[in-house]
Amino acid sequence: MATTSPDYPDAVPGSADALADLFALTRARTLALSATLSDADATVQSMPDASPAKWHLAHTTWFLETFILRDFVHNYAPFDKSYHYLFNSYYEGEGERHSRARRGMITRPSLDEIRDYRKHVDYVIGTVFAALPHAARVLIELGCHHEAQHQELMLTDMLNLFAQNPTDAAVWDHPRNVPAPIPEPIRWIEGRQGAVQIGHDGDGFAFDCEGPRHTVWLHRHALADRLVTNNEWQAFIDDGGYARPDLWLSDGWAWIQAEAITAPLYWRASETGWRAFALDGVHPLHPAAPVAHVSYYEADAYARWAGVRLPTEAEWESAAQDIDPSSGNQLRVAGPVRPRAARAADGLRQMFGDVWQWTGSAFLPYPGFKTAEGAVGEYNGKFMSGQMVLRGASCATPRGTSRPSTRNFFPPSARWQFSGLRLARDI
Numbered sequence: 001m002a003t004t005s006p007d008y009p010d011a012v013p014g015s016a017d018a019l020a021d022l023f024a025l026t027r028a029r030t031l032a033l034s035a036t037l038s039d040a041d042a043t044v045q046s047m048p049d050a051s052p053a054k055w056h057l058a059h060t061t062w063f064l065e066t067f068i069l070r071d072f073v074h075n076y077a078p079f080d081k082s083y084h085y086l087f088n089s090y091y092e093g094e095g096e097r098h099s100r101a102r103r104g105m106i107t108r109p110s111l112d113e114i115r116d117y118r119k120h121v122d123y124v125i126g127t128v129f130a131a132l133p134h135a136a137r138v139l140i141e142l143g144c145h146h147e148a149q150h151q152e153l154m155l156t157d158m159l160n161l162f163a164q165n166p167t168d169a170a171v172w173d174h175p176r177n178v179p180a181p182i183p184e185p186i187r188w189i190e191g192r193q194g195a196v197q198i199g200h201d202g203d204g205f206a207f208d209c210e211g212p213r214h215t216v217w218l219h220r221h222a223l224a225d226r227l228v229t230n231n232e233w234q235a236f237i238d239d240g241g242y243a244r245p246d247l248w249l250s251d252g253w254a255w256i257q258a259e260a261i262t263a264p265l266y267w268r269a270s271e272t273g274w275r276a277f278a279l280d281g282v283h284p285l286h287p288a289a290p291v292a293h294v295s296y297y298e299a300d301a302y303a304r305w306a307g308v309r310l311p312t313e314a315e316w317e318s319a320a321q322d323i324d325p326s327s328g329n330q331l332r333v334a335g336p337v338r339p340r341a342a343r344a345a346d347g348l349r350q351m352f353g354d355v356w357q358w359t360g361s362a363f364l365p366y367p368g369f370k371t372a373e374g375a376v377g378e379y380n381g382k383f384m385s386g387q388m389v390l391r392g393a394s395c396a397t398p399r400g401t402s403r404p405s406t407r408n409f410f411p412p413s414a415r416w417q418f419s420g421l422r423l424a425r426d427i
């Protein structure tokens with residue numbers, strides 16, 4: 001099941017060749033992203049919301065073993081029965097699981113044993129692949145996109161872990177790009193208004209929360225042509241943005257007070273100006289690059305400071321429907337990932353890639369949404385409470401896995417992901 005493409009091909013459940021390529025590429029990329037890690041690097045958990053790299057490697061394999069090999073391969077024997085408990089994430093239908101906040105306590109099995117687990121499951125799937133029924137192929141495709149999500153999570157979790165190492169150790173040694181010039185002031189691009197269709201149309205893969213397609217009504221509005229930059233965010237800081245309660249939602253103000261938040265995550269003040277930690281170490285802040293690692297609370301406060309607002313997810317998706325979702329700065333191969341400055345162009349820029357973009361929309365079900373039957377139905381629907389929607393993709397999102405209808409979601413205080421913002425305003 002070798003692949004010759006550096007990106008994700010279009011995978012159709014009924015097409016064995018395309019799906020085999022997708023599977024091989026996905027599994028190989030996860031290993032490549034974690035190849036530089038020691039056993040200790042891959043075991044430590046930096047915070048309850050992050051998972052060790054070893055756990056990501058194992059859980060994505062658990063998903064395939066549990067929902068494909070167990071259910072579709074006669075007399076399949078689990079690689080290790082204890083793994084079902086250790087590497088279940090949140091699937092209540094699959095029984096008890098190890099506490100999420102204590103995944104860093106799983107010092108054994110070792111990283112090498114987890115790699116052997118992956119080899120075993122990949123080998124078995126390879127031997128039965130041609131004989132698998134359509135239902136199993138659908139789950140393999142879901143498993144590949146599930147693993148792509150974990151590739152991004154693994155990168156951001158690795159970043160959070162290494163940022164706390166007092167030696168400023170880097171995951172990858174790679175030169176930074178030459179800083180781009182400060183971009184022109186934001187230009188405003190008027191969006192569609194009236195009745196528009198959003199949501200996945202059923203053609204190709206999508207997660208369940210992306211549909212059904214439905215009609216929404218948009219009032220006259222405009223979107224910023226690019227993302228908010230580090231330089232612009234620094235102006236917000238210099239103007240006392242983190243010290244003005246009038247700019248903040250009540251929960252957001254309580255959060256920054258309790259956590260002593262005064263700048264985006266990974267920013268570090270120095271005598272020569274702001275610096276930032278990335279997967280390739282500490283570097284001077286790139287003023288023209290998009291601000292990253294800010295929470296919804298911070299994004300909303302910045303928009304209020306700028307006298308505008310965040311876009312709704314319907315406004316964002318309506319604008320993105322004519323833009324190639326595989327464009328922009330997204331993950332291609334193993335190596336350091338970082339947001340990059342917008343390139344000069346007409347129209348909307350940076351809709352996909354660089355950073356996920358906070359919207360002003362809560363993560364709620366679309367009209368007519370139904371969860372799938374069984375444990376896989378727990379994938380998204382159970383999280384439709386207390387989360388805010390982000391749109392687009394980030395520099396850590398595997399290229400080819402994004403769609404205009406993709407809905408990412410996190411709690412409003414989350415900021416260890418590559419999350420930033422695009423502004424919107426009413427007209």
